[in-house]
Amino acid sequence: MEFDLEAARITALPEDAFYISDFITEDEEDWLLQKVKSAPLPRWTQLSHRRLQTWPSALTKNNALLASPLPAWLRSPIIEPRFEALHIFNKAPHKAPNHVLVNEYQPGQGIMPHEDGVAYYPLVATVSLGAPIVLDLYHKPTKGNREASGTPAKGRRDVAGITDTNRKPQYRILQERRSLLIMRGKMYTDLLHGIEETTRDEDLGPHSICNWELLRERELYQGGWYERKTRTSLTYRDVLQAVKVGNTLKFLGGK
Ligand SMILES: O=C(O)CCC(=O)C(=O)O
Numbered sequence: 185m186e187f188d189l190e191a192a193r194i195t196a197l198p199e200d201a202f203y204i205s206d207f208i209t210e211d212e213e214d215w216l217l218q219k220v221k222s223a224p225l226p227r228w229t230q231l232s233h234r235r236l237q238t239w240p241s242a243l244t245k246n247n248a249l250l251a252s253p254l255p256a257w258l259r260s261p262i263i264e265p266r267f268e269a270l271h272i273f274n275k276a277p278h279k280a281p282n283h284v285l286v287n288e289y290q291p292g293q294g295i296m297p298h299e300d301g302v303a304y305y306p307l308v309a310t311v312s313l314g315a316p317i318v319l320d321l322y323h324k325p326t327k328g329n330r331e332a333s334g335t336p337a338k339g340r341r342d343v344a345g346i347t348d349t350n351r352k353p354q355y356r357i358l359q360e361r362r363s364l365l366i367m368r369g370k371m372y373t374d375l376l377h378g379i380e381e382t383t384r385d386e387d388l389g390p391h392s393i394c395n396w397e398l399l400r401e402r403e404l405y406q407g408g409w410y411e412r413k414t415r416t417s418l419t420y421r422d423v424l425q426a427v428k429v430g431n432t433l434k435f436l437g438g439k
């Protein structure tokens with residue numbers, strides 16, 4: 185199956201971002217949510233504002249992955265055949281994602297603006313399950329705009345480096361359930377992304393949501409808002425340093 189990725193480009197955003205509203209079926213969504221739910225409890229890491237599963241395992245302190253296959257339910261049908269048909273990971277070092285984070289957000293939960301960083305090839309592909317959510321994008325604060333706003337280099341910056349004066353997101357993407365969002369290149373390296381801790385996403389419309397024209401169910405947001413429900417994301421990435429298990433001891437410093 186071939187797919188025209190260009191038709192899915194979010195043209196209002198820096199290169200490159202793509203949004204496919206109907207990436208998986210409702211049955212596939214139900215089945216994936218069942219798989220997420222049936223993972224043994226120790227698979228979950230409870231963070232203060234969301235909970236997280238890491239597949240196949242967490243990265244080492246120096247950003248390496250002890251390579252082992254992803255479970256079948258995270259591979260098929262998402263990677264094989266859908267990502268393959270889109271050719272999105274063709275230029276990544278391992279030609280396919282080798283790492284998946286599963287994030288679950290209850291209403292009121294979110295994730296601070298951040299960048300995904302240098303451990304990964306600069307491409308993230310996110311499948312959304314269960315409910316819609318808005319992803320906020322921010323320009324990284326530069327030395328220049330910190331000084332211009334009178335904010336001292338440390339002082340009022342929060343953990344993610346967003347200053348008080350530029351807290352308003354530059355762009356907002358609405359991720360519907362069953363959708364795929366791809367961010368790569370400048371979108372990955374030059375912008376921060378986050379999810380607001382709120383029970384309602386508001387001020388929604390063509391003026392504020394940069395993928396509005398690509399949405400599947402615009403009518404759900406006619407009033408300009410919706411109540412958050414539990415939303416789960418599967419974020420697929422290629423970890424640059426993947427160490428084969430046979431080499432693990434050598435890698436960890438054994439002789
Ligand atoms: O849940 C999402 O869509 C974003 C998650 C995220 O930014 C991350 O895991 O780094």
Ligand SMILES: [Fe+2]
Pocket residue numbers: 298299300377
């Ligand atoms: Fe992220």
